Amino acid sequence: MKIIHSFWSKPSLDKSIERFEDRKMGGWLDKKYNYMSWALSCLQFKKHYGFIELVTDNEGKKLFIDKLNLPYDSVRVELDIYNNYHPDLWAISKLHSYTLQNEPFLHVDGDVYIWKILDKVNNKPLIAQNEDIDFKYYTTVWNDIILNFEYIPTYMMSDYQREPSIHSCNAGIFGGSDVNFLKEFAFEAFEFLEKNKAHYDKVNLGSTVLIYEQYLFSCLARAKNKKVSFLFDSMTSSYDKITQFASIPNRRHYVHAVGNAKKKFVACENLANRLLFEYPDFYYNILALIEKNEI
Template identity: 40%
Template sequence: MNHKIIQSFWSKPFFDEQSSAEEHRLKGGWPSEKYNYLSWAFSCLQLRKHYNDVELFTDERGKFLLIDELGLPYTNVSTELDNLKDYRSDLWAIGKIYTYSLQNEPFVHIDGDAFLWECLPVELFEEPLIAQNIENEPIMYGELMEKINAKFTDIPEPLRNVDITKGHIYAINAGIIGGSDLEFFKTYTKYVFDFISKNAEHLFWINSGLFNCVYEQLLFYNLAIKNHIKIGYLFPKVTTIPEYTKTFRLVGHKTSYVHTFGVNKKSKFSYMFLDYYMRTLYPEYYNRINRLTETGINWGGVDSFKHSASSRIMETEPLKLYYDNFIVDFINIESPYMTTVFRLSDRTQIIGKEEEISLNMEFTKEDFANFWNNYGQATRIQITGAEGLKVELIPGVYKIILDQFDGKRALREVINNLIGFFLGQQEEIINLMRVVTESGDNNILKSNLESAIKEKAYEFIIDEVIVEDKLLV
């Protein structure tokens, strides 16, 4: 079944001069307007590389920016999002919701900070509903729903039975969203608009930014479950957003899809990779965006709205953070380039400290396997310390000490493998590292990488612990 590929851009949040939200003021969460423009351009251009038709739903200001100024090659443009002028700008997902409600044929909506290197899997389009992946967020959604249940006067029926006491609360990630069940989308979007309008005076009680996730992602999932409608996922085997989709570092090796949502946009590696891809793959658009951010866009004539563009980049991150960001994925993620096998010793110890409570737990190998299976993949566990004080802990922040691994050379081999992998990468990666570190000397790169990998290995290796005879990378 053919699905229409669409994107949406509601401009009001981007032009709200009173807001300090990361998504606002034309930055869209990126460190400057330039990267927001590059993001929209790269997302659109990659979609057009793989799909003949890609439609944009926006408003007059959005059309002026993306079409008239950036010249993006959408095949059709609607300005029906002008109908949302009366909605608060912090309800930034409402533009997407309204776009879903307008569809009268099967569709897939892809965010402007999501990028494809291949067509979406054909089998995905066979499902009535489509989403990026399922999420398990018991803390965030639990806290939000607790406040909503207490303060809101009208809650959509699908959300009334969400059990916030459970260790799991499922939702979808809407980096991509769509499907062929148009009746579902009519019902779903009506629920959303009723949810907002009937509780407008109560929105100040909650984090309005996170509320967008409730009405877009949590409501979608629970309505589908309530009506026994199957959701097809781009990443069907995960219950958290895959690490390898958050930045550009593993494109071509681990993934052909990247969704740089939230804080991932602030990583220098994210926006420099974005800059590199646009500069090398789409130089005409890249140069146009550079000119626009240098000279400023003349917004006169668009509702007489004037906005002075700024290409100022955020304050420089410490050099150490660059290395940290660069290696985290490769330590966390199973990679074909990391072949060293870690095996736990007969006794295993987890050490750490949270507030005034120390965690020092020792296990046999078998007991540790049971502990990790029960708690290691959970968001938090709870322990009781001195005087009965209970503290919730995140297991992933604690360290497994090096002596727990059989083989004295295990960590050294991993470090050498990682250094060899980084320094042997394709040209754009090694060039990027040289730009970021301001050094063309491979010995300096190697030394700094070795230091960073040693430090991060202890911190992150527990996140991929699989005991007994399996790989630990």
């Protein structure tokens, strides 16, 4: 299955942006951990799948290819067309990458790392990391959107009325073999964002990713009677099961540094130490580039 990373530089690297601080440097405690995270994710997926594609913009190519020397097999410089979009809409890089695909794929976030092939979800029509069921922060964001956004697809409102305890998904890994539906979803998400553009200032725009990326996909899949397969059958809202580096790689084979995990010093140092252990050349290159103020 084709593996994809996507990186839009504006939300995390644009120094002129003062809003939504959590997206600066990908939400990590320090920029070095952000670079190390992308490196470890790329290298581990490359190791186990043999091929990984990067969808990015010009700044992303300069960073990942020209400076970090990450071994992407394909680089598609596509995302500069979104430079006029609000930087809090950071997941549009992922949506765009879905529209480019014509074969089964898995998009993986730059804070996801593996130590074996993801056999459980390979070649399934639709794939996500796990199902999010009745997490309170979804309800908070959804209520804000209902109150302030003008356009909400009928199938989303119907889904919520049928099941007010929101059933969504985490897209840390996301994709499948039903490429046509995945493209349809991406275009639906862009339409949702475009039709509500006049109301962005009324909501916490960074948090709406829960709705336009994850809940919208889940509602559309149910409306079309599409089955979604999950890598993990159950998960708490803290995601403790997948944020720990302990027991890697003997008992654990998957880590996703989701949410507040990036803010924990121990997790950051575990990430750095894992990159140092497995790929020392990339570790020291990152430190040297930072020392020389080149990244």
